[in-house]
Amino acid sequence: MTQGTPSQGQSVSGAELRLDQVVKRYPGQKVPAVQSLSLTIPAGEIVAFVGPSGCGKTTSLKMINRLIEPTSGTILIDGNDIRQESATSLRRKIGYVIQGGSLFPHMTVATNVGVVPKMLGWDAARIAERTDELLDLVGLDPDRYRDRYPRELSGGQQQRVGVARGLAADPPVILMDEPFGAVDPITRQRLQDELISIQRELGKTIVCVTHDIDEAIKLGDRILILQEGARIAQYDTPENILAAPANDFVADFVGAGSTLKQLSLTRVRSLDLNQPTTARVGEEMGPVLARAEAAGDDEVVILDDRDRPVAWPWLRQMRNKTKVIGEPRENLVTLDEAATLNDALDTMLTAAHSKAIVTGDRDRYLGVLDFETVTEHMRSAEREAAENVENAEKAESAESIEDPAPTGEAGHG
Amino acid sequence: MAESTPVAVDEESGPPEGKRGARVITREMVIMLTVPPVLVAIVFGAFVWWRQTAELDSVEANQLRWSELRTLMWEHVQLTVVAAIIVVLVAVPLGIMLTRRQFRAAVPFVVGIANAGQAAPSVGLIVLLFLWLDGGFWTAIWALSLYGILPVLRNTIVGIEGVDPTLVEAGRGIGMTGWMTLFKIELPLSIPVIMAGVRTSLVLIAGTASLACFINAGGLGEVLQTGISLFRFSLMVTGAVLIALLALLIEWLGRVLELVTRPKGI
Amino acid sequence: MWEFIRERWDLIGYNALQHANLVFQAVLVATVVAVALAVVVNKFRFLDPVANTLSAIGLTIPSFALVGLLLPLTKIGAMTAFICVAFYAALPILRNAVVGFSQVDETLIESARGMGMTELGILLRVRLPLAWPVIHAGVRTSVQMSMGVAAIAAYVLGPGLGGYIFTGLSQAGGANAVNYAVVGTVGIVIVALIADLLMLLLGRATISKGIRT
Numbered sequence: 072m073t074q075g076t077p078s079q080g081q082s083v084s085g086a087e088l089r090l091d092q093v094v095k096r097y098p099g100q101k102v103p104a105v106q107s108l109s110l111t112i113p114a115g116e117i118v119a120f121v122g123p124s125g126c127g128k129t130t131s132l133k134m135i136n137r138l139i140e141p142t143s144g145t146i147l148i149d150g151n152d153i154r155q156e157s158a159t160s161l162r163r164k165i166g167y168v169i170q171g172g173s174l175f176p177h178m179t180v181a182t183n184v185g186v187v188p189k190m191l192g193w194d195a196a197r198i199a200e201r202t203d204e205l206l207d208l209v210g211l212d213p214d215r216y217r218d219r220y221p222r223e224l225s226g227g228q229q230q231r232v233g234v235a236r237g238l239a240a241d242p243p244v245i246l247m248d249e250p251f252g253a254v255d256p257i258t259r260q261r262l263q264d265e266l267i268s269i270q271r272e273l274g275k276t277i278v279c280v281t282h283d284i285d286e287a288i289k290l291g292d293r294i295l296i297l298q299e300g301a302r303i304a305q306y307d308t309p310e311n312i313l314a315a316p317a318n319d320f321v322a323d324f325v326g327a328g329s330t331l332k333q334l335s336l337t338r339v340r341s342l343d344l345n346q347p348t349t350a351r352v353g354e355e356m357g358p359v360l361a362r363a364e365a366a367g368d369d370e371v372v373i374l375d376d377r378d379r380p381v382a383w384p385w386l387r388q389m390r391n392k393t394k395v396i397g398e399p400r401e402n403l404v405t406l407d408e409a410a411t412l413n414d415a416l417d418t419m420l421t422a423a424h425s426k427a428i429v430t431g432d433r434d435r436y437l438g439v440l441d442f443e444t445v446t447e448h449m450r451s452a453e454r455e456a457a458e459n460v461e462n463a464e465k466a467e468s469a470e471s472i473e474d475p476a477p478t479g480e481a482g483h484g
Numbered sequence: 485m486a487e488s489t490p491v492a493v494d495e496e497s498g499p500p501e502g503k504r505g506a507r508v509i510t511r512e513m514v515i516m517l518t519v520p521p522v523l524v525a526i527v528f529g530a531f532v533w534w535r536q537t538a539e540l541d542s543v544e545a546n547q548l549r550w551s552e553l554r555t556l557m558w559e560h561v562q563l564t565v566v567a568a569i570i571v572v573l574v575a576v577p578l579g580i581m582l583t584r585r586q587f588r589a590a591v592p593f594v595v596g597i598a599n600a601g602q603a604a605p606s607v608g609l610i611v612l613l614f615l616w617l618d619g620g621f622w623t624a625i626w627a628l629s630l631y632g633i634l635p636v637l638r639n640t641i642v643g644i645e646g647v648d649p650t651l652v653e654a655g656r657g658i659g660m661t662g663w664m665t666l667f668k669i670e671l672p673l674s675i676p677v678i679m680a681g682v683r684t685s686l687v688l689i690a691g692t693a694s695l696a697c698f699i700n701a702g703g704l705g706e707v708l709q710t711g712i713s714l715f716r717f718s719l720m721v722t723g724a725v726l727i728a729l730l731a732l733l734i735e736w737l738g739r740v741l742e743l744v745t746r747p748k749g750i
Numbered sequence: 751m752w753e754f755i756r757e758r759w760d761l762i763g764y765n766a767l768q769h770a771n772l773v774f775q776a777v778l779v780a781t782v783v784a785v786a787l788a789v790v791v792n793k794f795r796f797l798d799p800v801a802n803t804l805s806a807i808g809l810t811i812p813s814f815a816l817v818g819l820l821l822p823l824t825k826i827g828a829m830t831a832f833i834c835v836a837f838y839a840a841l842p843i844l845r846n847a848v849v850g851f852s853q854v855d856e857t858l859i860e861s862a863r864g865m866g867m868t869e870l871g872i873l874l875r876v877r878l879p880l881a882w883p884v885i886h887a888g889v890r891t892s893v894q895m896s897m898g899v900a901a902i903a904a905y906v907l908g909p910g911l912g913g914y915i916f917t918g919l920s921q922a923g924g925a926n927a928v929n930y931a932v933v934g935t936v937g938i939v940i941v942a943l944i945a946d947l948l949m950l951l952l953g954r955a956t957i958s959k960g961i962r963t
Contacts, residue, residue, distance in 0.1 A: 136866055173861040177879045177958035187865050220960030236865075246864075351835030496895040512802050514948045519803055520810075603942040605901035607912065608935025615928050691812030695772055695902070698919055712906065716824040724818030726813040735810045 072468035081117030086149035088135065093144035095130055095301075105301040107144070112244075112293075115274040119291035121281055123243055129388055132246050132280045136165045143145070145371070146169035166245035166275075172233025174221040175368065180206070181217040187240040198317030205235040208272075210265060212436060227258035247279040257421060257454050260414045264407030269415065269458055271409070272432055284297050284325050288313070289334055289411055297323050309336060339415050339429055340408035342448055344438025348372055350379065352397040359395060360386065372436065373397055379434040380405060388469075405430045408437055413447060415445050460478030517739055520732045528729055531706045531722070544718050547710055559702035560669045560730055562691040563621070564686065567628035571685050577677065579640025580666065592640060598634040605691045606631055614699035620652030624693070624701035631692050632685040639681025643674030679745050686730070690734040694727045704747060752931040754901030762911075762933060771943050773839075773896040776832055780839035781889055786849030787840075789873065794937075801848050805841040812837060812898045817906055831908025835899050839892040846888025850881030883957050890949040897942040901934070911937040 090110045096103035119315045135141040135146055137158040141185045146153045153161055174183045185198040185204055193201070201245045204214035204215040209231040221229055230251060238247050250266075251259040263286065270277065281287050288309040292416040296304040296312070298320055305317040313336070315323035324396040349372045363371050363386055375393055381397035389395070404416055405428045418427050425442040532667035534547060546552075582591050601662050610627040617623045655665040708723025710716075755762060800838045802919040816834050824830040824944025854877050912933045918931030 107883050133864075136864055138860065159866045159868050163865055164866075167861065167864035169857060169861055169864070171857075175858060175862075175876060175880075176962045178962070186862075186867075190866060219956075222960060381941070507963060511799055512806075515799050515803050516806055523807070591764055600939065600943070603897065603946075604935055605898040605912065605915070605938050607898075607901050607905075608915045608931065608938060611915050611931045612928075615918065615922060615931055681795050687810050691810075691814070694812045695813045705814060708814065711818065712821065720818045720821050724815040727815040727818075731810050731812055731815070732807065735806075 083274035085115040085116045088112040089147040092146045094142045096142045103244040116292040117277040118293045119287035121287045122297035125140045126297045165240040166237035168237035168247045170249045172229040210234045245277045264410045267409035339410045354395045380436045454463045560704045563688045570629040571632045575636035583644040619700040623695040629687045632689040635681040635684035643677030647673045679742040686738045690731045776835035777839045780836045783830045784843035792851040804843045823950040826906045839896045841887040842891045847885045850884030854880045935949035
């Protein structure tokens with residue numbers, strides 16, 4: 072049943088999730104909220120549930136951790152019926168992340184993250200160690216943040232802690248309900264990048280409910296598009312859904328600009344990155360300047376001892392100093408390698424900078440992306456996308472979807 | 485002294501962040517406007533029936549004469565109403581004054597004193613005034629007025645300070661004088677809050693008036709007091725029930741007053 | 751005056767402690783009962799107006815009247831005083847606890863449930879700590895109010911400082927009448943202030959820093 076392992080042969084710690092003819096009918100309701108949903112989610116994949124509001128996507132999600140009990144049908148995790156054990160012990164093995172992080176305001180960050188491990192009876196030292204590890208994973212310095220209270224964090228930071236909490240007991244399956252719905256677009260993009268980066272490392276099975284098709288395209292290895300009553304409109308990879316929507320509902324839902332959305336399928340990692348001069352915090356300035364001048368660079372990327380970029384000064388800003396110094400990492404805007412090209416453009420435009428630093432796992436430095444590379448790639452991608460759509464139309468002898476004609480619009484700016 | 489006010493009769497002070505200027509008619513308000521009068525009517529009916537049918541000895545019969553009860557109840561009402569009027573006449577202007585710019589610095593001081601005074605037990609206040617001024621109606625009025633002043637004072641200040649300052653500014657902007665903004669904007673908008681304080685005071689005063697009997701100022705407490713000293717259950721329960729019914733009725737009147745004084749549109 | 755106090759210092763101190771003790775015990779019992787009731791009300795929301803109405807009516811009934819209603823059942827003495835004080839103490843706590851529980855964000859509860867907390871765990875680790883600031887405010891109000899109720903209950907020979915007030919009353923005209931009344935009244939104010947301070951400290955110690963205002 073495992074339909075192809077996720078990209079790049081990463082390690083998989085997730086478990087296969089299977090829904091078999093799952094029905095949810097509320098008392099006094101004529102039409103069931105969920106009419107017979109059957110679905111297999113391969114281990115280690117992110118599946119995004121999307122659909123209009125009231126389509127039953129959240130109900131379907133909550134049946135997986137039994138916050139809502141199905142009227143009939145079975146749900147299997149790793150082949151085991153979820154009704155074999157009590158709801159509470161089941162839930163402790165399934166991560167749950169909801170909008171805004173939903174942190175307990177009276178508990179510190181560390182206590183929040185440690186809630187499930189504590190219920191599972193871990194000892195204090197192990198919980199503390201795990202908490203620090205997770206905070207680091209989601210990009211929060213444990214020493215700085217572990218004893219803070221949620222109200223002392225920004226929305227994005229709270230959401231990061233929410234993700235850390237969902238991962239705390241290393242559950243094979245994680246459920247996310249509109250996880251990034253409560254933050255601003257820039258923060259959302261970063262959080263999405265980070266989630267992809269974390270997933271690359273951990274290989275969980277993640278079910279993510281969203282109403283935002285762009286988010287689904289970006290995050291999902293697969294997308295489940297649901298119609299009212301949680302009927303499956305289409306369940307496929309983002310590429311296939313965009314290239315060949317199964318029906319008018321899907322075509323409408325993914326939207327008129329769906330060919331342009333293909334651009335968000337391209338990740339930064341597939342482009343060529345520049346490798347300008349780098350330096351390490353604490354290095355003598357002399358040799359650094361020499362290296363940069365030899366390479367003809369105006370700027371130097373400064374890394375900390377864990378290869379994370381911390382600053383990106385001009386050469387002239389560095390000349391009067393004797394040693395390389397860093398700055399708080401938070402001040403530097405970076406792109407994850409999983410960011411889409413649209414994200415990359417957004418970031419560059421917001422930062423008013425024609426280049427952006429690209430990072431990989433745990434914010435490790437990978438290189439620098441420049442504006443020309445992005446626009447160049449987008450132009451060729453648009454041409455390709457247009458051809459794809461035409462082919463798909465021919466193949467299905469489709470009754471006219473939408474005029475695909477991509478314009479140069481995405482590249483302006 | 486701390487900022488807490490030991491006035492528990494004030495529903496509006498329930499949640500700590502409760503500074504609610506404009507309120508709609510809540511379900512609780514509807515219930516409190518309908519249930520207590522029905523309750524009072526039923527219990528009073530039961531009392532009348534018991535009074536007419538019970539076999540009472542001469543002492544009880546004498547104490548529970550209808551004319552006697554009527555007199556005591558009238559005294560109780562007088563004590564409550566006169567004290568409440570004095571409270572409103574003193575506390576509202578004082579509250580208004582304390583919200584004027586030149587006196588604002590005195591607010592914590594005055595409210596602090598009022599709070600500390602509220603922590604004094606009502607019996608103590610009554611007895612002390614009795615020992616100082618001797619007994620009677622006006623001594624009781626002194627005690628009741630002093631005791632009832634805080635809720636009205638506090639709610640007047642809170643109510644006026646809760647008025648959106650941009651509205652006051654707008655009033656000034658169209659040429660209103662200080663007095664005009666006070667009477668046309670600040671007071672009408674804070675009436676609901678002030679009236680809630682008045683109701684709280686009324687309840688407090690009606691309850692404390694039951695202690696007026698200790699200082700020969702009459703009221704329904706007398707029946708209860710006699711009942712306790714003679715240890716006659718019939719007198720005790722009669723006194724207690726009538727005091728409670730009157731308090732409920734006065735609370736209800738306070739709510740009605742709150743409803744009818746509320747400016748339209750709030 | 752000072753001489754009066756000095757001569758009776760031990761007894762006054764004892765009665766002050768008795769007063770505080772009566773209030774403490776009554777409020778403690780009231781808190782447990784009121785919070786338990788509020789948990790039930792929070793579970794069955796249609797009870798919400800019932801609880802509010804009962805607590806509003808209860809608070810309207812003067813304490814002296816309740817003393818009269820209780821006497822036929824509980825006789826003169828400490829028991830009547832205790833029940834009377836506990837009754838009034840429970841009402842503000844009940845009201846605040848109902849409000850406090852209802853203000854707890856439902857998504858937090860669902861989040862806790864989704865993480866596998868049991869209902870008891872949710873009550874103890876999420877609902878109660880989050881509602882506690884509001885409940886605590888109710889308890890604090892209760893303590894203050896109970897000081898005065900206890901004074902009235904002294905009329906039927908309840909323990910504490912209220913007795914001095916009634917002694918002063920009965921000795922009106924006598925040499926020590928004012929002394930007695932002042933000691934009773936001021937003594938209760940002082941006990942109330944100390945109790946309020948302790949409640950403030952209790953709040954500091956028990957309300958999570960993450961939700962303190």
